[in-house]
Amino acid sequence: MARRRMEIKKGSAMKILGRLFRYMAHYYKWELLLVIVCIAVTAVAGISSSIFLEILVDDVIQPGIAGGFDYVADTLYTIAGIMAGIYAAGILCSFVYTRLMAVVTQGFLKHVREDMFDKMQTLPVRYFDTHTHGDIMSYYTNDVDALRQLISQSVPQSLFSLVSIITLLVTMLISSIYLTLVVLLGVGVMLLVTKSVGGRSAKFFVRQQNSMGRTEGFVEEMINGQKVIKVFCHEKASEEDFAKVNDELFRDSDKANSYGNILMPAIMNIGHVVFVAVAIVGGALVLGGVHNLSITGVAASVITMGAIVSFLNMSRQFTLNIGQVSMQINAVVMAIAGAGRIFEFLDNEPEVDNGYVELVNAEIDADGNITESEKRTGKWAWRHPHQADGTVTYTELKGDIRLVDVDFGYVPEKIVLHDVTLYAKPGQKIAFVGATGAGKTTITNLINRFYDIEDGKIRYDGININKIKKADLRRSLGMVLQDTNLFTGTIMDNIRYGKLDATDEECVEAAKLAGAHDFITRLPDGYDTMLTGDGSNLSQGQKQLLSIARVAVANPPVLILDEATSSIDTRTEYLVQKGMDALMEGRTVFVIAHRLSTIQNSDAIMVLDHGRIIERGSHEELIARKGQYYQLYTGAFELE
Numbered sequence: 116m117a118r119r120r121m122e123i124k125k126g127s128a129m130k131i132l133g134r135l136f137r138y139m140a141h142y143y144k145w146e147l148l149l150v151i152v153c154i155a156v157t158a159v160a161g162i163s164s165s166i167f168l169e170i171l172v173d174d175v176i177q178p179g180i181a182g183g184f185d186y187v188a189d190t191l192y193t194i195a196g197i198m199a200g201i202y203a204a205g206i207l208c209s210f211v212y213t214r215l216m217a218v219v220t221q222g223f224l225k226h227v228r229e230d231m232f233d234k235m236q237t238l239p240v241r242y243f244d245t246h247t248h249g250d251i252m253s254y255y256t257n258d259v260d261a262l263r264q265l266i267s268q269s270v271p272q273s274l275f276s277l278v279s280i281i282t283l284l285v286t287m288l289i290s291s292i293y294l295t296l297v298v299l300l301g302v303g304v305m306l307l308v309t310k311s312v313g314g315r316s317a318k319f320f321v322r323q324q325n326s327m328g329r330t331e332g333f334v335e336e337m338i339n340g341q342k343v344i345k346v347f348c349h350e351k352a353s354e355e356d357f358a359k360v361n362d363e364l365f366r367d368s369d370k371a372n373s374y375g376n377i378l379m380p381a382i383m384n385i386g387h388v389v390f391v392a393v394a395i396v397g398g399a400l401v402l403g404g405v406h407n408l409s410i411t412g413v414a415a416s417v418i419t420m421g422a423i424v425s426f427l428n429m430s431r432q433f434t435l436n437i438g439q440v441s442m443q444i445n446a447v448v449m450a451i452a453g454a455g456r457i458f459e460f461l462d463n464e465p466e467v468d469n470g471y472v473e474l475v476n477a478e479i480d481a482d483g484n485i486t487e488s489e490k491r492t493g494k495w496a497w498r499h500p501h502q503a504d505g506t507v508t509y510t511e512l513k514g515d516i517r518l519v520d521v522d523f524g525y526v527p528e529k530i531v532l533h534d535v536t537l538y539a540k541p542g543q544k545i546a547f548v549g550a551t552g553a554g555k556t557t558i559t560n561l562i563n564r565f566y567d568i569e570d571g572k573i574r575y576d577g578i579n580i581n582k583i584k585k586a587d588l589r590r591s592l593g594m595v596l597q598d599t600n601l602f603t604g605t606i607m608d609n610i611r612y613g614k615l616d617a618t619d620e621e622c623v624e625a626a627k628l629a630g631a632h633d634f635i636t637r638l639p640d641g642y643d644t645m646l647t648g649d650g651s652n653l654s655q656g657q658k659q660l661l662s663i664a665r666v667a668v669a670n671p672p673v674l675i676l677d678e679a680t681s682s683i684d685t686r687t688e689y690l691v692q693k694g695m696d697a698l699m700e701g702r703t704v705f706v707i708a709h710r711l712s713t714i715q716n717s718d719a720i721m722v723l724d725h726g727r728i729i730e731r732g733s734h735e736e737l738i739a740r741k742g743q744y745y746q747l748y749t750g751a752f753e754l755e
Contacts (some may be wrong), residue, residue, distance in 0.1 A: 125569070126453050135454045139266070142218045142226050150219070153212035153610030154271060158278040160205025165428040166286065167198055168357055170247045170423030193411055217499060220267040224259055230461065237465035240565040241525075253328035258453035261324065265450030269312045269443040276436040283433045290426055291418055297396050301389030302437055305382050308487065309441045312378050319371035324452040326364040333360045355664050371445070379442050386434030393430045397423040466585065472578055473498045474587035477509060495591070497578055497581065510576050512591060513541040513625075514672040514703035516562060521571035530569065532557055532726045537719075541672075544704040546714035548721035548747065553709045557726075559675045562705070563589055592723040593671035597678035599658040606640040609661055614670035625668035628698055631660035667698050711748050721746065 140147060175191050231254060243251075281635050287295040337344065337353055344353050400418050476488045477496035485496050489507065495512040516539045523529040532554050539545045547555040560566050561573060564585050573580045580588060593613070601609050610622040617625075623642070626632040634657055638644045646652065653661070666674065708714050715734045722730035722737070722744050739743035 118170070127455070130449075131309055131451050131455050131458065132401075132447075133631075134458060135262075135450075138227075139219070140222055141675040142223060146215050146219050149439045150212045150215050150271070150273065153208035153215070153275050154486075155278050156208040157205045158275050159282055160201045160208070162279060162282050162286065162429075162432065163198065163201050165283075165425050165432065167194055168428055169290075169419070169421040169425035170194060172419075174426050176561070179498045216267055216271055221267060224263055227262065227457065229260060231457065234461050234463070237313070239466040242463060244525075247329075247336060249330075249332030250328045251460075252335065253331045254457055257324065257327050258456050261453030262457070263456075264446050269446040269450065272445075273440055273443045274437045279436045280433065280440070283429050284435070285533065287429055287433070290422055290429070291397075291400075292399060294393055294397055294426050294430070297392050298389055298433055301385055301392065301434065305385050305434070305437050305441070308381050308385065309378065310402070312381065319367050320448045322367040323364065323371045323450040324456070326360075326367045330360050330364050333357060346711060347725060378444070379438060382434070382438035382441050386431070386438060386657070388395055389434050390427065390431055393427055394423075397426060420670030422434065445629060451685075456619060468585045469589070470582055470584035471500060471502075472583045472587070474512065474584075474590055474612070475509075477511070479511060483511075483694075485511060497576060499578065499582075504620060505634065510578065512672055513576055514591075515539070515541050515576050516673065517574045518558070518561075519572045519574070521561065522569045522574065523557065523566065524569055525566070527569065530726070532561075535571070535726075535728060537721060539703050539705065539719075542701055543718040544716070545718045546706045546708065546717040548708070548711065548714070548720060548744065549722060551721035552725075555723055556677055558664060559594070559677060559705055559707065562673075562675065563592060563594065580693070591671055591674045593666035593669050594675040595659075595662050595666050595677065599655070599662045601646050601658055601661060602738070603642075603647055604645070605642065606638075606644050606646060606661065607676055609646060610642075610664045610668055611634070613665040617668045622664075622668055626661075628667045629660050629664035631657070631664045663698075672700050672702055674699060676704065677707045678709065722747075 124346050163560055171194060175194065180641045235251075284295070287298065303407070333356070337357065344350060397418065401420065401423060404572065474491065475498045476492050477494045478488045478492055479494055479496075480486075487496070487498065497510040497512060498507060499510060518535050521532055521535040522530055523532040523535075535554075535558065537545065547558065549555055555564075560582075561568055564580060575583060575588070575591075586649050602612065607619065607622055610625055611617050613625075614621070620644070623632065626635055626642075635642055635644070644652075705712055714720060718733065719731060720734060720737055721728050722742075724743070730737055730740065730744055732740065738748060
């Protein structure tokens with residue numbers, strides 16, 4: 116799904132930068148203050164050479180020509196010693212701030228990635244259904260990299276240049292107002308060029324950042340769908356679609372960099388003109404015997420040759436620093452665009468959880484009395500604090516799930532489930548059948564509270580699931596999806612994902628129950644076999660078996676099987692079904708299946724059509740009724 120294009124307004128750009136620097140200061144306040152001090156010292160040390168040039172020409176070179184080296188030796192040694200000390204301080208501070216910025220940059224980016232990942236864990240499933248995975252990945256790559264360039268290069272360079280500009284301006288005004296006006300006239304032209312060219316490049320750099328996210332989203336989608344693309348010979352069409360997305364990125368990048376690359380040469384050439392203008396005006400002032408004018412007042416003497424030499428050096432430094440600040444505009448704009456996208460991601464509302472009922476270990480005596488236990492007992496209960504009177508009651512976790520008059524829509528304007536009512540008593544197996552889009556998976560998503568219902572109630576052991584904490588609710592449910600997800604690690608690690616403190620023996624038992632033990636032991640490294648790329652070294656059926664084993668080790672009281680055996684061949688399905696029957700024994704089970712042969716032993720079968728339950732009953736009852744289920748079973752009507 117395409118994301119909306121984010122344009123940065125002038126007002127919001129400063130807000131984003133301000134928030135970014137506050138964000139940095141939260142983690143590295145004192146380090147940043149030390150960096151600012153060190154940059155200021157380094158900048159002033161670099162400028163001091165211009166001041167000493169005037170002293171060197173007027174007090175050493177010219178008197179030395181007239182009176183000889185011995186006449187000015189002491190002055191020369193003094194000046195050299197002072198400059199050496201200043202430069203040593205500048206070098207030391209430069210080393211300190213560059214080292215500190217390396218630490219601050221990488222440390223801050225580490226915190227940003229951690230904060231984004233932590234935020235991602237709190238977002239509802241709805242967010243990932245409406246945003247491409249590639250675009251989300253772009254936050255961690257392109258946008259974070261834009262921040263890296265800003266913090267490690269643009270901020271220190273801009274701060275260094277700004278301190279230099281301010282110091283040079285004050286020094287030039289003290290030296291000569293006339294020559295300063297010449298420099299400021301050239302700077303005015305520089306600023307007009309920067310505003311014109313930089314403003315245009317900034318717009319396209321923002322677009323480039325957004326286009327890059329869309330391109331990565333498209334590529335990620337195509338990678339995931341490579342098999343489908345090849346099966347339907349869709350390569351040419353995919354190439355054409357990618358060309359459109361890539362062309363948009365090219366156009367935005369081309370315009371952004373075209374304007375950006377013009378800026379520095381233009382600034383530098385204006386700087387050369389300013390240098391020549393200062394030399395001409397300064398020479399005219401010297402030859403004309405014009406008395407110097409500075410912010411300290413009218414001097415009693417004309418401007419000296421040393422002042423002209425010093426001012427020429429200062430004017431070169433001044434325009435160079437203006438150019439350096441201008442060159443950072445592109446990186447700053449890209450970082451603002453990246454930071455804006457990151458903050459937009461971080462500002463997403465987390466998944467709402469107002470539940471207060473918790474799942475706890477329990478001890479249940481012969482009379483059915485329930486007490487909470489600090490030790491693992493194998494028994495679970497809902498701890499229900501009552502806000503009205505402050506009492507706490509315990510309800511045994513049995514797996515009684517009931518939906519009453521449930522309405523739901525992924526968007527409020529379009530309801531996809533209508534008046535759904537069903538009862539799943541502890542230990543019952545409830546099956547859902549119906550055409551694609553009938554609402555089968557949607558019902559199971561509501562039981563997990565991946566989405567919240569519009570109207571009606573869902574009760575779990577008599578408790579409204581809105582009162583149950585989502586983490587505790589989901590801990591009581593086991594889910595095997597049609598699409599398997601395995602993680603980089605060993606087979607043992609992937610099985611243990613269902614219960615992180617499970618022993619190796621428990622994992623092996625779960626694999627045996629799921630029918631996965633035989634194929635695992637035939638692998639070269641058995642349970643220590645490494646899986647990479649979502650288990651690309653396993654067949655689809657083997658991956659599904661591991662997914663079932665993962666749920667088995669969790670040992671939940673309620674199971675949701677969404678086409679759990681759809682990727683397994685008929686022979687393997689027979690072997691797995693025995694394990695699944697053992698796994699389902701004594702548990703409440705919701706099954707979604709297109710293979711009607713796998714649900715004949717269900718206690719109740721719900722036939723859905725366009726979000727409504729149109730038939731319900733056991734296999735025998737529905738066959739005798741000769742309705743839609745009968746037509747499905749006999750092949751008179753096929754699922755789409």
